[in-house]
Amino acid sequence: AAGVIQSPRHLIKEKRETATLKCYPIPRHDTVYWYQQGPGQDPQFLISFYEKMQSDKGSIPDRFSAQQFSDYHSELNMSSLELGDSALYFCASSLSLFQETQYFGPGTRLLVL
């Protein structure tokens, strides 16, 4: 079965640089969620989109922005990167906004030097 696809899988950036993470949800899934997981931590919700509109916002820094496109893929844009942004970033998708079963992608490991 098709799963959530994330790219790139690994990313190394310098401080103050920008990064763009991409997420391709499971086919027919219209809701996308972004989570950040620090070392030894649980995933923390950042932001979600339903039908290309932002549906909820969590602890996402103002330096980050995201959007969902017409083909339902989503991109997380991160600017002015800081050392503390180094983490695993997961995208999850679900069939509709009120279906709470979320399927996670393999993640993007971001390292900021």
Add this chain to the structure above:
Amino acid sequence: GQQLNQSPQSMFIQEGEDVSMNCTSSSIFNTWLWYKQDPGEGPVLLIALYKAGELTSNGRLTAQFGITRKDSFLNISASIPSDVGIYFCAGGTGANSKLTFGKGITLSVRP
């Protein structure tokens, strides 16, 4: 904010043993999900629970949605080495569908 409590942080069992994990909260959740995560990989959904009192099985895994909607447990029977990993519980409130995760339990299985 909402918090899910999972303890202990680590569990060590012998291959073939059964193990039970609890997840509790002071808040009510409408959905309970159990995920397993291997290092550096994404959480993999094990079981989803949607109704208070619901008991669901998936192979050697059994999970229950607590009747108060404030807790859930996961049982793994006849553990095998590939059960090693971090087990997270997650709760959803239904209002906006974001998930709140517990801190996770790291399971080690001795052959």
